[in-house]
Amino acid sequence: MSWLTKEQSEYPYDDVLGIRPELRDLYRNFYGKLWDDELVPVNLLELCRLRIAQIHECDTEWEVRHSEAGISDEQIQKLQNWEGNQLFSPVEQAVLRFAEKMPWQHHEITDKDFETMRAHLSEPEVVALTVACGLFDANCRLRIALSVKQGKKETKAPAGAEQAIR
Amino acid sequence: MSTKPRVSSAIPEQTPNFGSALAHQPGLAEAFGKLYATFWGSNELDHRTKEITRMRNARVTDCGF
Numbered sequence: 001m002s003w004l005t006k007e008q009s010e011y012p013y014d015d016v017l018g019i020r021p022e023l024r025d026l027y028r029n030f031y032g033k034l035w036d037d038e039l040v041p042v043n044l045l046e047l048c049r050l051r052i053a054q055i056h057e058c059d060t061e062w063e064v065r066h067s068e069a070g071i072s073d074e075q076i077q078k079l080q081n082w083e084g085n086q087l088f089s090p091v092e093q094a095v096l097r098f099a100e101k102m103p104w105q106h107h108e109i110t111d112k113d114f115e116t117m118r119a120h121l122s123e124p125e126v127v128a129l130t131v132a133c134g135l136f137d138a139n140c141r142l143r144i145a146l147s148v149k150q151g152k153k154e155t156k157a158p159a160g161a162e163q164a165i166r
Numbered sequence: 167m168s169t170k171p172r173v174s175s176a177i178p179e180q181t182p183n184f185g186s187a188l189a190h191q192p193g194l195a196e197a198f199g200k201l202y203a204t205f206w207g208s209n210e211l212d213h214r215t216k217e218i219t220r221m222r223n224a225r226v227t228d229c230g231f
Contacts, residue, residue: 026204030197039191107228114172124190127173131194 013060013139013148014164031135032160035066039128040121042157043070047092048099048129049136049158051079055103056140063152064166091120095129102133103140139165184231 008015017024034045046069053061075087082088082096094116101109117126142148155166171182176189188195206216224231 020208020210022204023201023208026197026201030194030201033194033197037193039194111170111172123173124176127187127190128194130173131188131191131198 009164010150010153011164011166012150013143013146013166016146016148017165028159028163028165029161031139031165032157032163034128034132034135034159035157036160040125040132042066042068044092044095044129045069045132046071047075047079047088048095048133050076051082051096051100052103052133052136053140054079055100056137056144058140058143060143060148060150061136061140063150064158065152065154066157067154068156091117094120098129099133099136102137 014024014028017027033039035042046066049066050062050071072087078085078087082093084093088096094113098109098113098117101113114126117129121129153166157163157166159165171187173182173187173190175182175186177186180186185195188198206213
């Protein structure tokens with residue numbers, strides 16, 4: 001990220017957004033709400049976030065790890081081939097099926113994808129998960145467009161109203 | 167694209183739309199509303215540029231909504 005002249009912290013994505021501090025703070029609040037309020041079980045959020053990062057080949061998003069999400073190393077290793085893999089529960093498979101269409105196949109999301117998620121999640125949870133996947137997708141696009149790079153980050157949560165976006 | 171909404175309206179007597187569906191998560195809806203309103207209300211980028219990019223993005227993503 002050669003174009004950002006201001007001093008950088010250990011959270012360069014947050015630094016870039018902080019060029020417009022009022023928008024950055026509101027974005028932190030919006031994105032952070034998913035994690036702060038656990039609007040969807042956090043393991044589902046984390047799996048979707050990582051799978052979308054993988055599809056975008058977005059290293060900076062991929063390198064962020066939510067240490068308390070309960071995702072095993074084995075699950076991360078097999079994330080690309082989750083379908084039918086018993087490492088992933090039925091609800092995890094349901095949300096991954098939906099999430100991985102968000103980056104490039106959003107018109108191929110089906111009524112059945114939603115019905116399958118609804119078998120496991122409430123309607124408010126499905127709404128929150130849809131917003132979450134949209135934001136995971138957007139974050140990857142922004143990181144890639146802005147050429148934000150950082151090293152591996154293990155963190156309590158990728159975002160929160162009172163913390164820098166990892 | 168489905169011909170019927172995939173989530174219901176959380177606002178009584180309103181048909182399902184982006185706002186009434188998001189209302190299933192009022193905190194999230196409020197946070198989004200503040201962010202989006204601030205974006206559109208700020209003058210750093212002129213309205214014409216913002217609107218052209220919004221419309222072009224909708225076209226590229228083939229979003230008829």
